[in-house]
Amino acid sequence: MSSDAQLYEETFTITSLATQPYDRVSRLIGTSTDATTSLTLDVNSELYPCQPNENVTLLLAQTLNLDGTIEDVQKKGWRPSGKNDSQTLADLWDYVCYGKVYRHEDKSDGGNIKVYISFGGLLCCLDGPYKKLSPLRIDNLYLLLKK
Template sequence: MSENILYEASFKVANINNSKYDRVSRIQGVNDPSSDTAMFLDVNTELYPVEIDERVTIALALSLNLDGSKDDSKGWRNVGRGEQTLADEYDYVCHGKIYRFEEGDGQNILLLPIHLVLTMKSKVYISFGGLLMLIDGPYNALAALRVDYVYLLMKK
């Protein structure tokens, strides 16, 4: 994982809720049981259809530039016009804001001979223009997600 990509994981789609909107579904993804991570994401399923039991890979990145440089001067709508970007490697891309980061209580306490290992849980809430995302998982995997704006990149 490069410095530009803050988080990347593969999830199996466990549930799809499309009862509220015609073109948007809330998908629930579960990572492998050992990582103890869950993801809820609103997806425009007219543009990017997903099915239950399908695997999707998501990445959260600071920039779409391949070299990781900031694209602040261009504005997010002009990024990638005429040049190759990180978005070319993915099928579904959104720009959004992390609006809440919660640190939870300790889970899974392991007692080792000298050390006490405490795995903290965290929740990260992101809005992509009203399409919401929640990632619930170990603090050490999500700690980098304390920045304001990120790109969501998703592929099957």
């Protein structure tokens, strides 16, 4: 897959898990293995149950195509139609969402930024170094998780 299509990849250790106030939704709070980035992520806990102290690998990508070509999601939708047998990046991961980056917060010191993403109401916040998170200055992306 083209490295340009992969915007951010990191392994996080889940430090805590909040299940309130919604049924079937857990809020994962974690820290990257290098301790430079923090993650807050809502997931469907029925589809992807997690526990504190587990490691999850997160990938944010512009496309699910293994060759890195970017499809027009607005025209055909992001879910495979089932009519072709080609493998996608989604087949290699356990949990996949499509969402919109809706806000960036740059701190005045230029060190860390916060990126906010919505996956149909399931929210994500990444707080980390500008150098790592600056590729996320795009409109739409895919989130992929695996343990």
